[in-house]
Amino acid sequence: xxxxxxxxxxxxxxxxxxxxxxxxxxxxxxxxxxxxxxxAPLLSNTxxxxxxxxxxxxxxxxxxxxxxxxxxxxxxxxxxxLGLDGVTEGMSAEDADVRRAHVNQLVxxxxxxxxxxHDVHHPISNRLYYDDQKPEAARRATEFRSWRLPKFLSYxxxxxxxxxxxxxxxxxxxxxxxxxxxxxxxxADIALFHVMNGLEHAFPKRTAALRxxxxxxxxxxxxxxxxxxxTLKAYLGSKRRAEFxxxxxxxxxxxxxxx
Amino acid sequence: xxxxxxxxxxxxxxxxxxxxxxxxxxxxxxxxxxxxxxxAPLLSNTxxxxxxxxxxxxxxxxxxxxxxxxxxxxxxxxxxxLGLDGVTEGMSAEDADVRRAHVNQLVxxxxxxxxxxHDVHHPISNRLYYDDQKPEAARRATEFRSWRLPKFLSYxxxxxxxxxxxxxxxxxxxxxxxxxxxxxxxxADIALFHVMNGLEHAFPKRTAALRxxxxxxxxxxxxxxxxxxxTLKAYLGSKRRAEFxxxxxxxxxxxxxxx
Numbered sequence: 001x002x003x004x005x006x007x008x009x010x011x012x013x014x015x016x017x018x019x020x021x022x023x024x025x026x027x028x029x030x031x032x033x034x035x036x037x038x039x040a041p042l043l044s045n046t047x048x049x050x051x052x053x054x055x056x057x058x059x060x061x062x063x064x065x066x067x068x069x070x071x072x073x074x075x076x077x078x079x080x081x082l083g084l085d086g087v088t089e090g091m092s093a094e095d096a097d098v099r100r101a102h103v104n105q106l107v108x109x110x111x112x113x114x115x116x117x118h119d120v121h122h123p124i125s126n127r128l129y130y131d132d133q134k135p136e137a138a139r140r141a142t143e144f145r146s147w148r149l150p151k152f153l154s155y156x157x158x159x160x161x162x163x164x165x166x167x168x169x170x171x172x173x174x175x176x177x178x179x180x181x182x183x184x185x186x187x188a189d190i191a192l193f194h195v196m197n198g199l200e201h202a203f204p205k206r207t208a209a210l211r212x213x214x215x216x217x218x219x220x221x222x223x224x225x226x227x228x229x230x231t232l233k234a235y236l237g238s239k240r241r242a243e244f245x246x247x248x249x250x251x252x253x254x255x256x257x258x259x
Numbered sequence: 260x261x262x263x264x265x266x267x268x269x270x271x272x273x274x275x276x277x278x279x280x281x282x283x284x285x286x287x288x289x290x291x292x293x294x295x296x297x298x299a300p301l302l303s304n305t306x307x308x309x310x311x312x313x314x315x316x317x318x319x320x321x322x323x324x325x326x327x328x329x330x331x332x333x334x335x336x337x338x339x340x341l342g343l344d345g346v347t348e349g350m351s352a353e354d355a356d357v358r359r360a361h362v363n364q365l366v367x368x369x370x371x372x373x374x375x376x377h378d379v380h381h382p383i384s385n386r387l388y389y390d391d392q393k394p395e396a397a398r399r400a401t402e403f404r405s406w407r408l409p410k411f412l413s414y415x416x417x418x419x420x421x422x423x424x425x426x427x428x429x430x431x432x433x434x435x436x437x438x439x440x441x442x443x444x445x446x447a448d449i450a451l452f453h454v455m456n457g458l459e460h461a462f463p464k465r466t467a468a469l470r471x472x473x474x475x476x477x478x479x480x481x482x483x484x485x486x487x488x489x490t491l492k493a494y495l496g497s498k499r500r501a502e503f504x505x506x507x508x509x510x511x512x513x514x515x516x517x518x
Contacts, residue, residue, distance in 0.1 A: 046421040052421070053418060054364075064357075068357065068364055097336070098321070104329070115374075123382050123383060124382060127406055139395070147384070147386055162310050163311070
């Protein structure tokens with residue numbers, strides 16, 4: 001095993017997109033990675049990456065020549081290697097497996113929210129422009145703002161509150177900001193930060209209104225806490241960080257609203 | 260560690276749904292499991308399941324009292340325990356991890372297809388009835404039949420063809436029907452069977468037309484091969500198997516078509 005494994009992240013350049021979940025994990029842990037920003041030659045092309053081929057980026061290239069794709073899968077692979085799986089000293093092998101499964105479960109739920117946020121502006125087809133599905137997007141946006149987004153955020157607020165109560169994360173042991181599981185940062189905390197950050201870009205009115213909801217306070221404490229982590233703060237202020245724009249999180253004023 | 264671990268699958272009764280991915284894995288491997296068909300008390304309720312709470316079923320209860328959710332996460336947890344992770348004797352630990360990641364990658368892509376099939380009849384909101392989003396569903400169905408479905412099936416056909424070439428799965432070593440990775444059945448083969456089975460229910464005309472496409476032949480060989488596996492055949496013919504109906508895969512004739 002190499003002491004400093006060498007990762008290459010294959011993803012489109014110019015947008016945060018799903019690649020950003022992986023970039024943030026590398027940046028937070030100060031893991032060296034290459035980011036060539038041109039995944040196209042690797043798509044559905046076994047010859048370029050060995051079996052199995054890939055349906056979509058992000059695609060992670062490992063130092064042994066293997067490639068793996070699917071965002072949550074990449075995070076599950078990296079989590080134990082980068083100390084982001086929530087496993088602590090003294091856990092049994094079975095407890096560690098369950099802990100990793102819980103982190104993955106939360107990451108997958110965050111990916112679901114990410115996908116639903118995307119589908120607000122593309123409810124009919126990815127192949128069509130937003131302009132070709134605006135009435136449908138307006139209808140879906142209303143449902144997302146009034147029902148789905150509060151549902152997801154209430155769930156994550158519950159996760160954060162309950163974790164503080166049940167994981168020795170309260171009182172004198174309380175970390176500076178809440179985590180979704182245990183007291184150490186996991187891939188799920190970083191993924192939740194990213195999606196919330198994207199939602200603040202896409203739905204500034206709606207997220208500003210939800211910041212006033214006391215029942216969701218823990219979610220914003222996590223978002224603001226992760227944003228100030230020194231390694232991430234340096235990255236977020238750097239040129240390596242692509243701005244939100246025409247990717248998953250898009251700001252169309254007509255799809256936003258404070259209700 | 261218990262010799263015969265005891266699993267309980269918490270999912271809605273009466274529909275195959277996402278629970279069916281897990282049921283098929285248990286049935287194929289003849290693993291004992293309970294299926295109480297009433298997940299409601301476990302949802303978003305930490306007290307009932309310990310941290311973290313769950314957003315949606317399926318929820319798997321383990322014999323040690325832990326609960327895990329998210330379909331792909333449950334399959335990733337079970338795969339190595341039920342011999343469905345594609346790992347073979349003599350693999351290094353690192354190669355085994357990559358193999359499990361590849362199986363999980365394929366499962367996640369199959370779950371994406373599953374979700375897109377669902378969203379055909381609910382493109383605007385899960386909270387609304389199909390009748391309240393019929394025009395949008397008709398538009399999305401056209402895109403799904405003409406573009407997304409062939410795109411996914413072409414990808415899986417490529418996966419199956421390339422696997423036969425690169426994994427000693429051709430010639431004299433060829434198994435009776437193709438697998439997505441290696442020569443042994445994995446959770447990804449079973450998941451692909453389930454989604455294709457659901458698509459045949461929901462889109463009988465479109466899937467019948469795609470059966471005529473020689474480029475996709477490997478996909479149908481896998482579907483028909485898995486269907487005839489003795490343990491699954493017994494289950495599929497039993498009363499335990501719920502019929503497709505008002506769940507993820509729904510047959511609305513107006514959303515089907517042979518183009």
